[in-house]
Amino acid sequence: MPRTFVISKTTTLKALTAQLSTDASANDDNAPAVNLATLQRLNPHISDLARIPAGTVVFVPDTPNARGATSSVGGQGFQEFAERARQAGVSTTERVSASYSALVDQQKEVATALKSAAIKKQVDADADLQKLVADSDAVFKADQQNAKTAQQMLETMQKGVADELAVLAKMFD
DSSP states (O other): OOEEEEOSSOBOHHHHHHHHBOSGGGGOTTSOSSOHHHHHHHOTTOOOTTOBOTTOEEEEOOOTTBOOTTSOTTSSHHHHHHHHHHHHHHHHHHHHHHHHHHHHHHHHHHHHHHHSHHHHHHHHHOHHHHHHHHHHHHHHHHHHHHHHHHHHHHHHHHHHHHHHHHHHHHHHO
16 A cells, blocks of 8 residues: 655655665665656656656555655655645635624614615505515524524534544554
């Protein structure tokens, strides 16, 4: 079963074979610890072997003379991924909170405007306007409830993602 590494900085497949080796023969072109042909076969998704960009997932054979999972060529690949996932959740929650706050502010502005004497007089004199104001108020309340529900769902999802990342982190340790 091949192991998975995430490349932390741009490299070449040849340099990668040297990094994966645990013995002195890694720098010997005739006897690399992890064979170039094997790496090429396991990683057909790498189109340019002379330049493997950072973030590329590389499959490595599990051989006795290759470095173990405790010495990841990718450095902190999983930790970087986990942190990005956490940050995405945080920024999404912040955007939802900001949208919710903007919705509340808009509702307050409309309520203040409806309390002005001139508008109140117009609304009180027109049944259609009264219905429109009542309908608008109902929509505002529904939007507020939907925003609160979305915020709660995001918080629950964020906790679930954190829990799953913790489980995955144990697999990569």
